[in-house]
Amino acid sequence: MNPAIQAVLTVAIGVGGCVLYFWLSNLFLDKVLYPPRGPNAGRNINRANMIRPWLFLLPAMIALGLYLAYPVFATFWLSLHKDVGATKQFVGLDNYRQMMTEGKFWESMRNNMLWLIVVPAMATAFGLLAAQLTDRLKWGNFAKSMIFMPMAISFVGASVIWKLIYDSRPAGQEQIGILNAVYVWMTGNDPQQWLQIPFWNNLFLMVVLVWIQAGFAMVILSAALRGIPEETIEAAILDGAGPFQIFFKIKVPQIMPTIVVVWTTITITVLKVFDIVLAMTNGQWETQVLANYMYDKFFRAFDVGVGSAAAMIIMLLVTPILVWNVHNARKEMR
Amino acid sequence: MANLLLKDVEKAYGEVKVLKDINLDIKTGELIVFVGPSGCGKSTLLRMIAGLEKITGGDFTIDGDRMNDVPPAQRGIAMVFQSYALYPHMTVRDNMAFALKIAKKSQAEIDKAIDKAARILQLTPYLDRLPKALSGGQRQRVAIGRAIVRDPKVYLFDEPLSNLDAALRVATRIEIAQLKEAMPNSTMIYVTHDQVEAMTLASRIVVLAGGGIAQVGTPLELYERPENEFVAQFIGSPSMNLLPGEIVETGAMTVVKLDNGGIARATIPTKAADMGLKVKVGVRPEDLLATDGEAVFTGEVEITEALGEVTILYFKRQGDAAQVIAKLPGIHSELRRKTVKLGTDPKKVHLFANGRSLLYR
Structure with a gap:
């Protein structure tokens, strides 16, 4: 079968199946199980309404349980076991201990912390700046869509684009990477292998994620900025505040809850960062991060135990931020 | 001390003139009330005096100094907004101190001004609360306090009572009248659509209609000797x-x-x-x-x-x-x-x- 037809068929069956499930189950509830007729009509309506939400939630709950909850427990179980021949043997925290002795693990931890500090801060700051500056421009909306555009590019796609920007050709040849082209033209030095300069190459990788996430931050923060009551700004103008004072003392504090939500949301993305590192350096030249480290152990070295232990560490780091994020998002909605 | 003079003031948005031929002479110590139906431009006129809207024609002077292009903060005015416009992230004290801090006043001066305003407005127990922990009437008083601490020449009120319930509105109206009495040298301009507020508070009322001034006069002048049908029907309830x-x-x-x-x-x-x-x-x-x-x-x-x-x-x-x-x-x-x-x-x-x-x- 032609793959295109296959895809269309999959979509049709998937979506159609869902619609059919909701329709049929609802029909069964109303017509067969608790029909709103007969001597118990009122009681039946109440009972049907009590069951209905669960009926509709059921598919989502099963999917979440199967693909999210079960893997968490299975990974935890795997992280406590070791392959001995074809069987699993319980080894306690041995996998974790082994991981702690590896230099690559600590390098990943350090890099993750770097990512954690730099990317959310830069993305939020650039997003806020863009939101504020584009708000009063005639062509602000065009600028916004340009800044938002990278959000639509996959991490791997973005990595390929930036890999070309950082590209390096031997000295004397035409440089196709724009960074080297500019660098050579400005300084006259030999072209640099940007992605192979330890420590700094981390920052070059982070630029990719900042480039992508700044658009997200900008959209959310722009909406928040517009939600600030105009009168408080006018009152500040009358109080004699200048543009910077209005921005930092009146506007930013009022959207602080949104800034926190944006910041933590990006933080969670950062903790899971994988594709960019995989596609650009694959963790070489001291750019390893936890998710890529886990992938290395799991699918390249086939050390399922240590790989699972790394996965657990990532989850351990993400969970508190996630809880805080949800808490803040809810608080803001109230 | 402040005499305000508006001479042939007008406001145009592009081709459309929403206000024209506004001539007003406001003397020190007066409480002038702008009334008029909604859309008559009374708030716009107030915002032009405040400097939040550009004056597109004519001259506006305070004590002889032309104010058309002077930034709002340097006009010596303070404004109380309909929605109070308190800074939600600042305590009552910080709300009142904001303008003084920007003006780089000393801490001692700031404390003194806030203490005085808080005493006048009975806000002393609430100085360290956030606006959201205050009732509507208290928020309104903070907004007034924020104006008082700056010791302005001119106070502007933009429908300050319309967000309060009926009983509180009467009480706050009387408070504003007492406040005015306590500060005989300050000039106040008050915008409202409520005739009772206009009749009770004003030394003179300016009735605005159709982009111009329909009549200016003391409340009883307007009631007893209306210049035109509009003022006759607008003042008094039910109308004439x-x-x-x-x-x-x-x-x-x-x-x-x-x-x-x-x-x-x-x-x-x-x-x-x-x-x-x-x-x-x-x-x-x-x-x-x-x-x-x-x-x-x-x-x-x-x-x-x-x-x-x-x-x-x-x-x-x-x-x-x-x-x-x-x-x-x-x-x-x-x-x-x-x-x-x-x-x-x-x-x-x-x-x-x-x-x-x-x-x-």
């Missing part, structure tokens, strides 16, 4: 009855024969040339009295509203004439569906020709 007719006798006492068959006498002098002039006779509902003699109006009562102290009678419309309303002292519910003859005191009758009062010819 206007009955069309024709002048049949001129002289010191003018007699008008009304289209409804009634006769109205007014102590407004007219010239012989006015004989036969089409006019509208204005009588306030509270000036109409039941009578057996000569009637201004005779009609059947359609609805009565007995409020205890007064009863409002709504008469059946006659043809396409406007509904006549009378306000009689006491309780008169029994008049419903009865035919009533109404007369009035000639001193209380107004005459309008082409919308303008004959008093101001």
